[in-house]
Amino acid sequence: MSNVLRTNCAIIGDSCVGKTSVINPENSGKNYEMTLGCKISVKSVRIPDTKYKVDIFVHDCSGKQLYCDILDRLWSDVTLIIVAYDVTSEASFRSVKDWHTRCTKATQEHPTFGVLLACKTDLSNRRTVTLAQGESLAKELGLQYFECSARDGSNLDASFFYLAHEWYKLYMEKVESFSNAQL
């Protein structure tokens, strides 16, 4: 039997960048279906060579302005973030900072850590945002950079794997500090 760690993760970014497809890749070939408000799904990641499994509750948030109020409330419970953009859309790349700022403001009390996710890398001939640009923005925002394509299925689990490992490491650090706690 394994021990289960839990965490709330929000995937944010402009509409249409591919957020829902990263979570449900089987949808990436279908017609666009707008996410209303927020949908929650669970990604389970086993930490190799340990008895631990991390359940990431992924909150897939609509990029539409209409739902901003819901988002601000949700973010106070979020501990991990994935900020996504579309490598064929410079506008979505420019929005990353705004999304990140809003989310970190709402979660100040419990600092989050997260991922900058470049989506739709299969569209290489239409790509306008380069790997170097992505990496440099990730560094500036203190995020880990990943690329993926829901269409060809490449690298989809990497960001969840990374987040699960970071959560596990944080947990190990904290229980260590609990065992040394004194009045």
Place this chain on the structure above:
Amino acid sequence: MGFEYDVTMVSSYDTLYPCENITNGSGAGFWTTTGTYPQCLVITLKETTHVKSLELFSCNVKGLRIEGSASESEALNFEEITQQEIPPGNLQKTTVSDINGDFKHLKFDILSGHEHFASIHDLTVMNG
């Protein structure tokens, strides 16, 4: 001395830090939450007992609500005893006195934390 009790419900379980640790009074072991809030823990006394006070040692607990139930069988019909914000600290010591109620079950809701994970190290329920 404290009353004997069993921990009958927990919302997080790590086999290395089992909830039985909070009853042993030695302070060495602890029970830890494994991520996200709220978290919850229910203890059940041997019989319905007049409880005067309790003492709790914890880490990172922020919003704490304590409820009691006199229901003999299932842990039902809880009524609030106290809700408070615990200041941050290394090991937090919380004393709740003047409870003066008859309870079989006590429920501890950790509504929020000072950090992502929180722990409970010891819990003593007293009649004095």
